[in-house]
Amino acid sequence: MSRLLSRRTLLGTGVVAALGGAVGCAPVQTKYQPSGEGIVDVVVPYGTGGGTDTWARFITPYFAELQPDVDRYQIENLPGGETITGTNAFVRAGVTNGRQALVASATTYFQSMLGQSTAEFDFARMEPLALNGTGAVLWTSAESGIRSIEDLMGNATQYRYGGMSASGLDLVPLLALEALGANVRGVFGMEGRGPTRLAVERGESDLDFQTTSSYLSQVKPKVDTGEAIPLFAVGSLENGEVRRDKNLPDIPTFAEIFEGLGHRTERQELAYSAFQSFVVPGFFYQKGLWANAGTSSSVIETYDELVSELNQDDQFLEEAKDALGGYDLVSGSDAKADFRRALEMDEDVLAFTKTVLEDKYDAVLD
Structure with missing residues (x-):
């Protein structure tokens, strides 16, 4: 031994x-x-x-x-x-x-x-x-009406994102959705990722964000049967560049999706800059x-x-x-270099993030 x-x-x-x-x-x-x-x-x-x-x-x-x-x-x-x-x-x-x-x-x-x-x-x-x-995946139920990430770009129908706290790890997918221009309402206060997953399965919310291990064990089997749809993964950081997650090679990263967009508004650019900062310490x-x-x-x-x-x-x-x-x-x-670089947010990016949290999701920041 x-x-x-x-x-x-x-x-x-x-x-x-x-x-x-x-x-x-x-x-x-x-x-x-x-x-x-x-x-x-x-x-x-x-x-x-x-x-x-x-x-x-x-x-x-x-x-x-x-x-x-x-x-x-x-x-x-x-x-x-x-x-x-x-x-x-x-x-x-x-x-x-x-x-x-x-x-x-x-x-x-x-x-x-x-x-x-x-x-x-x-x-x-x-x-x-x-x-x-760790990695993570934004996913939806086939019953939600969302068929692909394109359905979250300037969508007229407002979809519900279920989470624990807007200023916690849920901030990362919320910023990604802002960068897409998605029409989303947050439903917070759930006790963990198990309840957020179940909320989608029961039709109580439309979007959920699961870490890789939970996605592979709890959501992927439903993807295989057509009951769930993965929308994007955060990916992983390799030599300062975001790559597809080796554990989720078939799911595009959010970086791939955003960089493939055509016209992007200033608000979308600010949201993406904020996403890039928070995803590094939040997940990578x-x-x-x-x-x-x-x-x-x-x-x-x-x-x-x-x-x-x-x-x-x-x-x-x-x-x-x-x-x-x-x-x-x-x-x-x-x-260290990647981590510290992520913390160097421009003042306007930080101000944007706080505004989204306070005005849209009623988060209390002091």
């Missing part, structure tokens, strides 16, 4: 999860207190059991196993304020020696990008250590392990090596299929 497998087996007993759960109920610390020698503290600004928390608990034991001076990563869940509470606590601590890290996801990135007044963090300055993206690099600005270059180089080693480990790749969603683990150094 390999060392990686033995560590993963230990996780399965719930030992590390129990440690994380024990600190998960603790109040936010005003001053960082290291857990001890050989322990890397990890702030997860989400509650236990969600996708980001699960990702953190899966990936960190592999990092620990490959570092002789690290015994374990200790998860501390600090939810609140739509992930702002825990992330603020992390940046206030200002640890730059690699003994504390942050696990962040799209919700956290968007708080910073949208200029939420209580967010004290800036991912354009922080250091990504390891990132993991959706989850990640982060360090504070000013972190030692030796720490960053260590994670580059760890990611490279894991990506060449067949056992890890097999065990990581579900956790990584069929996508690669990416070193922070390789992704």
Whole structure:
């Protein structure tokens, strides 16, 4: 039995999860207190059991196993304020020696990008250590009356998009629909992607956005029977260029669709620029392990090596299929330029995005 497998087996007993759960109920610390020698503290600004928390608990034991001076990563869940509470606590601590890290996801990135007044963090300055993206598909039911993406270009019939929150991950497909000039009404407040999918299947909404893994397992079988229709995928980022998703090779990317349009209004161009910015942290690099600005270059180089080693480990790749969603683990150094470029939105693009959220979808931004 390999060392990686033995560590993963230990996780399965719930030992590390129990440690994380024990600190998960603790109040936010005003001053960082290291857990001890050989322990890397990890702030997860989400509650236990969600996708980001699960990702953190899966990936960190592999990092620990490959570092002789690290015994374990200790998860501390600090939810609140739509992930702002825990992330603020992390940046206030200002640890730059690699003994504390942050696990962040799209919700956290968007708080910073949208200029939420209580967010004290800036991912354009922080250091990504390891990132993991995912794809996604906009789809519809055959009963909706939508037959192709062309039916969403200046459509007279108003279609319903069902989602969780306009300012969360749903912002990406909403901006794509704005770029098409689609006549769409948002229906929000659903509890997850399962309910948004079921809403389309029941005829309660017309459009839904599912990550690749959920699309392949829950929607693709209905595509095969003619009950569902895929409209576009976000694709994946390769060397700074959007390509078709290797897991969804037959579905065109939104970039392909938009670039093939004829006349485009200024509003459509603004929407597409916003889409391009938010899709990078929202999907291409959706989850990640982060360090504070000013972190030692030796720490960053260590994670580059760890990611490279894991990506060449067949056992890890097999065990990581579900956790990584069929996508690669990416070193922070390789992704940093693309990530930071996406955050450099023009003021008019940001203003447009906020206007759409506030005026069309009644999102509260401060």
